[in-house]
Amino acid sequence: MVPDGAGLFWGGFGYQRAPIAFAQELVRQKKRDLTIYTCGSEVDLEIMAGAGVAGRFEIAFVAIEAIGLAYNMRRRVAEGKVEIEDYSNLAMAMRFLGGALNVPFMPIRSLMGTDMANKSRYRGDKKLRVIDCPFTGQRVCLVPSVQPDFSIVHVQRVDQTGNAQIDGIVGEDIEGSRCGKKLIVLAEELVDEAEIRSRPDQTRIPAMYVDHVVVLPFIAHPMQCHNYYDYDLEFLQFFHKMTRKEETWQEYLDEYIFGVDDHWSYLDKVGWERLNQLRAKRPWGY
Amino acid sequence: MSRYTRIEFLAACASRHVRDGENVFGGTGLPLLAALLAKNTHAPNANLISEAGFIDAMPREVPLSVADSRYYYGCSASIGLIETLGFILQAGRIDVGFLGAAQIDEYGNLNTTYIGPYEAPKIRLPGSGGGNDIASSAKRLIIMMTHDKRKFVKQLDHMTSPGHLEGPGSRERWSLVGGGPEVVITDMCQMDFDPVTRKIRLMSVHPGYTVDDVLDNVMFDLIVPDSVPTTEEPTQEQIEIMHRLDPHGVYLGKARD
Numbered sequence: 270m271v272p273d274g275a276g277l278f279w280g281g282f283g284y285q286r287a288p289i290a291f292a293q294e295l296v297r298q299k300k301r302d303l304t305i306y307t308c309g310s311e312v313d314l315e316i317m318a319g320a321g322v323a324g325r326f327e328i329a330f331v332a333i334e335a336i337g338l339a340y341n342m343r344r345r346v347a348e349g350k351v352e353i354e355d356y357s358n359l360a361m362a363m364r365f366l367g368g369a370l371n372v373p374f375m376p377i378r379s380l381m382g383t384d385m386a387n388k389s390r391y392r393g394d395k396k397l398r399v400i401d402c403p404f405t406g407q408r409v410c411l412v413p414s415v416q417p418d419f420s421i422v423h424v425q426r427v428d429q430t431g432n433a434q435i436d437g438i439v440g441e442d443i444e445g446s447r448c449g450k451k452l453i454v455l456a457e458e459l460v461d462e463a464e465i466r467s468r469p470d471q472t473r474i475p476a477m478y479v480d481h482v483v484v485l486p487f488i489a490h491p492m493q494c495h496n497y498y499d500y501d502l503e504f505l506q507f508f509h510k511m512t513r514k515e516e517t518w519q520e521y522l523d524e525y526i527f528g529v530d531d532h533w534s535y536l537d538k539v540g541w542e543r544l545n546q547l548r549a550k551r552p553w554g555y
Numbered sequence: 556m557s558r559y560t561r562i563e564f565l566a567a568c569a570s571r572h573v574r575d576g577e578n579v580f581g582g583t584g585l586p587l588l589a590a591l592l593a594k595n596t597h598a599p600n601a602n603l604i605s606e607a608g609f610i611d612a613m614p615r616e617v618p619l620s621v622a623d624s625r626y627y628y629g630c631s632a633s634i635g636l637i638e639t640l641g642f643i644l645q646a647g648r649i650d651v652g653f654l655g656a657a658q659i660d661e662y663g664n665l666n667t668t669y670i671g672p673y674e675a676p677k678i679r680l681p682g683s684g685g686g687n688d689i690a691s692s693a694k695r696l697i698i699m700m701t702h703d704k705r706k707f708v709k710q711l712d713h714m715t716s717p718g719h720l721e722g723p724g725s726r727e728r729w730s731l732v733g734g735g736p737e738v739v740i741t742d743m744c745q746m747d748f749d750p751v752t753r754k755i756r757l758m759s760v761h762p763g764y765t766v767d768d769v770l771d772n773v774m775f776d777l778i779v780p781d782s783v784p785t786t787e788e789p790t791q792e793q794i795e796i797m798h799r800l801d802p803h804g805v806y807l808g809k810a811r812d
Contacts, residue, residue: 283622
């Protein structure tokens, strides 16, 4: 469904609700020249940069936080195969809010005075603009809104009509889910409409915004999905180790992404005993 | 006297800069450990906020990510980025933010994005994340770094986040909301900023190091006051609490010393 060259809002934040299964499927389908818009993503960005499906990233952050740096991204940037247009988390969230509100830009009070405002990778003078506010005279930074071809958002639950509920933090997914031209929701579980309507305050994305729904378990593995499963620390460390060198990354790619037919085969390969141990416990949510 | 590692020293030292009742952006890693330690010792009413959306958090164990579910249970509200970085931070409601960096200059400006020239970067680092937002808008900024001469530079390869920019008046010129860096803590010393010139100044030296050790390990001119005290050591209680918070040694390391 996603054509080569498309722009994607990429949901999830940090270790939470990362659409990893979708990234792996983009790789299996050999997509090319995608542009990814997100605040801070980690394993999924490493997969897409490493496998060459995306060449441009408008992001604030890429690393595996406490586990360490993003080696695939580092190699691809050094090789010149990936271009990153750097923004801050607030700047990206506001670009999505602007896109969702259907206004061309949003004002923020970050980025000014630094190289974030002075240097651009490929957007040139369309990266941002610092102006004097016409009302107060204060300096303010305008960032361009984003309305990408698709928004990809991973949620906990969805019903038959597409109402989607998110538990825990939403990150930038409220704005992100509304800014794209088409919204693809990935859900861990399909529940009855009656269940959604019994706790509508949990519905972060009403069905009216949703174009397509995919229901699969463990979409974020080895990352976490609040109230469903914790991150798989051992696998995460293994993944990070495999990205350290190009040869081992290619091994990982061949074995865990090209070597499986689909997400179900990936989960079989990881092993259900292992996955079941990651299931969240009450009341902690992980 | 308690025995401690360099990392334990750094975390305990940073935690002393959090005051009770303050709104704190903790992030992950050592800064988070420092903020949690403060909350478990002298600052029980500190409001620990994670930019992913957790407000007034009190995790039982250290989260690995700003979005980690470990932040969830016991927090007072779980919302999102526009809430934390927008309504809270940009609106001027954060008292203290913590940041680390790969490079810092004499005005406390930070690089977390590129080593080497921007046009052909040698090494891509994580980038700003919420760092630029925090450095722009938090009332006070605490910077934590392991001490390595190559990190304390005259000229940054890339300025990701604003410190005191070009000196007096420059943050005001850009209408920045926050006050900028207050203190830089390394595993060798603490540094603050001269109130007039906004240039970095030696504040205290950790036990086992001398002023000359510090001067040998920075590449910019460091202001050295007439008297430089020795930094207070961590207490046994602080060390025990931080190990309780990080039982698997994710940040503190496996060994006790």
